[in-house]
Amino acid sequence: xxxxEDSFRFLPVKGFDEESDCGxxxxxxxxxxxxxxxxxxxxxxxxxxxxxxxKIESERYLKSTGETENETRFYISSLQAGAGLINRSVCAHRxxxxxxxxxLDVGFNEDNSRKRTGFAAQxxxxxxxxxxxxxxxxxxxxxxxxxxxxxxxxxxxxxxKLFKN
Numbered sequence: 001x002x003x004x005e006d007s008f009r010f011l012p013v014k015g016f017d018e019e020s021d022c023g024x025x026x027x028x029x030x031x032x033x034x035x036x037x038x039x040x041x042x043x044x045x046x047x048x049x050x051x052x053x054x055k056i057e058s059e060r061y062l063k064s065t066g067e068t069e070n071e072t073r074f075y076i077s078s079l080q081a082g083a084g085l086i087n088r089s090v091c092a093h094r095x096x097x098x099x100x101x102x103x104l105d106v107g108f109n110e111d112n113s114r115k116r117t118g119f120a121a122q123x124x125x126x127x128x129x130x131x132x133x134x135x136x137x138x139x140x141x142x143x144x145x146x147x148x149x150x151x152x153x154x155x156x157x158x159x160x161k162l163f164k165n
Contacts, residue, residue: 005074008055011035015083019091025064031057032087036080052077054086104128107135107145134162 014036020029033055054075061068077086104110108128115121135148138161143151152159 007035007053008033008074011037017083017087019087025062027061027063029059030087030091031059032083032090033057034081034083034086047076049078050076051080052086054090056087056090103132103145107132107149138162 012035013033015032015034017032018029020027022028035053036051054077056073056075058071058073059068060071075086075090081089101110104125108131110125110128113121113124115124131149132145135145135152138148140161141148141151148158148162152162
């Protein structure tokens with residue numbers, strides 16, 4: 001983290017992009033900066049395949065409270081890409097991550113799981129993701145993941161149908 005911060009403090013920024021969007025009661029502005037000249041980077045041999053260090057600065061204005069939140073995140077990429085593409089990709093990836101976690105929490109109640117020993121939490125999370133994919137691939141019923149899951153638990157015919165698709 002410290003090396004990434006130093007890189008953006010001392011090396012010239014090659015590309016910059018800024019995007020704003022509104023939704024869910026907030027206005028968010030994301031500023032993306034990328035560096036391409038890594039020759040002065042300290043201990044760059046530790047960063048095998050590194051082509052583009054990235055800094056994303058987010059500013060969120062919450063309409064309901066009038067408060068502003070600021071966050072800075074650093075990424076490293078093996079792609080030689082421009083700031084605009086990286087900014088949109090990071091935003092899209094966060095959307096996918098957030099929607100996946102939301103589905104796992106609502107459909108599988110993962111946040112209330114009490115599994116804490118060894119690899120139990122990771123193993124159960126993996127099984128939940130497999131089950132989620134099976135449930136999403138079942139297209140004959142137009143119901144949500146939670147309802148499909150309950151129906152498969154109650155009806156062996158529905159459970160078997162999930163594995164056949």
